[in-house]
């Protein structure tokens with residue numbers, strides 16, 4: 323059966339995620355209320371501004387239910403600001419900023435610094451297997467990175483030492499930019515705006531697997 327996957331629609335690039343989910347055969351629906359959250363098989367936390375989404379989650383009274391849903395095994399994919407929201411710990415957050423948590427990682431906000439605020443890159447990523455070794459086309463927009471990851475976190479992608487044109491990467495080299503823990507998936511980058519839908523495909527498979535397992 324076609325899985326129904328919500329996109330948290332409080333702020334951020336919701337429409338692009340809905341389109342990417344549709345392109346890989348899922349039914350994407352916006353989620354703004356508790357009743358909508360209860361009706362989905364999985365959820366995408368889009369990129370945007372993590373401090374704003376955090377505030378809106380509390381105003382819309384979704385923070386608690388979403389935290390519970392994550393603990394109960396709801397599959398969630400967080401991109402960029404979404405990666406920050408899924409992290410147990412953040413560096414560079416504002417004083418009152420909270421996260422939903424669930425992933426045993428320390429995430430640094432706006433980690434890539436000014437010079438490379440935004441860029442696109444081709445990255446090797448584990449788990450997007452489509453029968454080829456084609457790298458994933460990614461876009462980083464004031465992106466975070468994962469600075470520390472606990473033992474249960476599977477690292478799916480890191481920034482390489484050199485970019486494709488041969489230039490050295492610098493501080494970002496080796497930093498984790500895609501990871502998975504159980505039913506939680508996160509990427510520092512936005513695959514939904516490059517036309518490469520394989521990360522969404524991977525998430526849809528995670529949701530289908532969780533539907534088959536039938537927990538929750």
Ligand SMILES: NC(=O)CC[C@H](N)C(=O)O
Pocket residue numbers: 368369370371372373401402403404406431432463464465466
């Ligand atoms: N593209 C993004 O989602 C940027 C994330 C943003 N810099 C934040 O800290 O929330």
